[in-house]
Amino acid sequence: RPLLAIETSCDDTACAILAYDGRILAEEVLSQKDHAKLGGVVPEIAARAHLDALPAIVSSVLQKADLTLSDIDIFAATTGPGLIGGLIVGSSYAKGLAIAMGRPFMAINHIEAHTLTPRLPELEGDLQFPYLTMLVSGGHCQCVSVKDAGQYVRLGGTIDDAAGEAFDKVAKMLGLGWPGGPALEKLAKDGRDDSYDLPRPLKGRAGCDFSFSGLKTAVSRLIEPFGSGALPRNIAADIAASFQRAVADVMKDRAEHALEMAPASTALVVAGGVAANATLRSCLEGVAHAHGIPFLAPPLRLCTDNAVMVGWAALERLHQGDHPDDIPTAPRPRWPLSERTAFRASVSD
């Protein structure tokens, strides 16, 4: 019986329907374009836009799957972490549908969903536990050892900005639009990555924490001399390329450390929107191959925020024998993966 999932934790309104075995029956993502003009996500505007978009996107996905609401066996939605307004809107909507149809509701952790995505049957990666995920997105940057569905060990994470956030901020300094990651990568193609000797924060240090603030400051110092005038394009391109190289070097070092900390990992996985970056991907691929394990990066549409991953995380939990009622359903703007593990342990103990 199919499952319907909703994702609204940031600025993408997404809905998907999956069969019980994980086949994707229909999916749709609606990105809120207004935020590009505003230069970032405005939480209140995002929440209202989710509310406007949900009824149409849900019926459109049902239509694509050739199903009606009464065919849906279970409803799932992201309840955290993320922007509280969007979380409330999306999860209340899904809960409302569940109550109206007399079906269960399942609350899903957004990070858990990103982390489990590479196991989707359609990716045919045959990914087995335990594996190592580098989650690099606009809001998150962490290394997670995935021992099982519901069992995660966070090996390290950022102590300041997320990787995507650093890309976005540096892109802004270079006068690029928002979100800045893709624009920065494009510009970097025209630059030389050894033009500037930028810092590699925490490289070589024990553990696998990240830090990007020093790197960001170093870039702002390079730009300072140009004042408020436009930065010459060739210089902006050289800075972009050098910045990207620095991030990739750090990522490589951190991934190597993470694999030392979790030596049983069967694969190295990259997830989150920053996984779109080809330089970072090839760096991480190199690390995986040096360790003799496969490298996996889901296709872009499943790397950025989407509802397929939410549905899949719910299915993984169901396949594990979890009951929807076992999971607290109140939206939580902050919801570390470790707390889910602690919760489960206290329930079964």
Ligand code: ATP
């Ligand atoms: P989260 O998933 O943590 O809630 P989010 O919704 O912002 O946050 P995603 O949609 O997964 O995250 O990813 C968006 C981020 O990825 C943005 O910060 C964007 O700049 C970055 N990004 C996208 N493409 C690239 C790229 N090619 N190179 C670098 N960064 C990129």
Ligand code: FE
């Ligand atoms: Fe995300």
